[in-house]
């Protein structure tokens with residue numbers, strides 16, 4: 269078996285691993301990225317592609333546990349926990365439950381707002397500077413409501429976004445219909461988030477890979493990380509299906525697959541796969557111009573020049589690889605409650621992906637306390653595309669021993685003793 273040596277080895281060629289690679293190359297490092305499949309073949313492939321500082325609020329909030337328990341009995345609910353005996357999942361939920369209080373909510377809301385807003389700016393700048401072909405559009409997002417009670421109850425959420433500097437604009441039903449004539453007349457109103465944006469995620473990831481290669485980075489596909497050898501407090505080599513790789517520094521960006529691989533380094537990463545689904549269609553004639561979040565049904569609708577996607581749902585079902593028809597149908601039914609033309613003429617792809625969910629809903633970014641040359645870049649949950657470039661920048665600064673542009677403390681692996 270062969271052996272290769274580089275400055276920095278990045279494990280995982282999803283949107284996070286590639287963002288780290290781009291910024292490390294920018295700091296003059298030689299970089300090799302390994303992936304057991306194809307570039308961007310994990311959660312980074314079929315997600316909704318929205319860039320959303322407006323999603324700063326953490327999933328853990330007061331009242332969430334009651335809501336989750338109610339939804340557990342509905343198999344097509346947007347949030348579902350498949351009932352089964354799994355001690356790691358139970359531990360994850362107990363910690364999550366403890367976070368459902370206002371103090372933790374506010375701290376995470378502020379930390380997510382910072383990384384989301386910074387990343388949103390970096391992505392817009394990179395798309396423009398490098399002329400990335402990924403259907404980027406800085407056109408905001410529109411949250412749509414069908415029930416007055418749900419819209420009224422959303423008021424506190426808007427206050428929490430304003431409190432961390434995220435602009436929100438309330439819209440009447442008439443204004444919503446003027447903005448998006450494809451919406452049904454029985455919607456009651458909504459909220460416009462002017463700071464949000466959208467892109468086509470598979471193309472964005474392909475463009476990041478192009479930039480990485482053009483800057484001299486190497487990306488090795490079909491190369492599964494299997495084990496590690498260590499020397500003192502350092503990761504000395506990574507054993508893969510394509511031989512051994514050695515590097516001065518290792519960046520761990522394996523998304524929802526992180527926990528199993530990290531166990532080989534005695535690290536217990538507290539992640540659960542949060543399964544989501546999407547259906548991609550040919551673009552319907554009345555596709556929305558602005559990405560929509562259909563609030564009561566939790567369906568996200570994104571349209572591009574040559575495509576249209578319904579996506580979302582959050583299912584805690586372990587590493588289950590089935591395409592659950594109930595959940596795909598729930599996306600279709602949800603969209604039909606809000607849109608005149610909820611589906612495109614032809615289905616191009618039905619897809620699921622595993623979001624890497626931490627119980628505090630913050631990513632894990634920074635040096636491991638256990639291994640001197642290991643940096644973690646995982647746990648981006650529902651917002652990995654949105655947080656991608658700020659994460660890559662922070663990791664590259666950390667590996668380079670530089671001061672970080674963002675305060676790195678809220679994302680530190682030390683909060684999980686990693």
Ligand SMILES: Cc1cc2nc3c(=O)[nH]c(=O)nc-3n(C[C@H](O)[C@H](O)[C@H](O)COP(=O)(O)OP(=O)(O)OC[C@H]3O[C@@H](n4cnc5c(N)ncnc54)[C@H](O)[C@@H]3O)c2cc1C
Pocket residue numbers: 279280281282283284285302303304305306307308309310311312313314315316317318319320491492493494521522523524525529542543544545546579580581620621622623624645646647648649650651652653654655
């Ligand atoms: C339905 C859905 C909708 C979403 N919508 C949005 C959205 O609108 N906006 C947003 O910001 N985020 C969204 N997300 C979340 C986003 O997709 C993720 O947070 C993000 O893709 C995570 O990126 P990643 O690079 O960490 O993981 P991944 O993209 O999963 O990459 C991990 C990589 O590691 C590789 N790998 C795994 N094991 C090994 C191994 N042993 N050896 C080598 N390689 C390995 C995998 O092949 C994979 O390529 C959505 C997710 C879902 C499921």
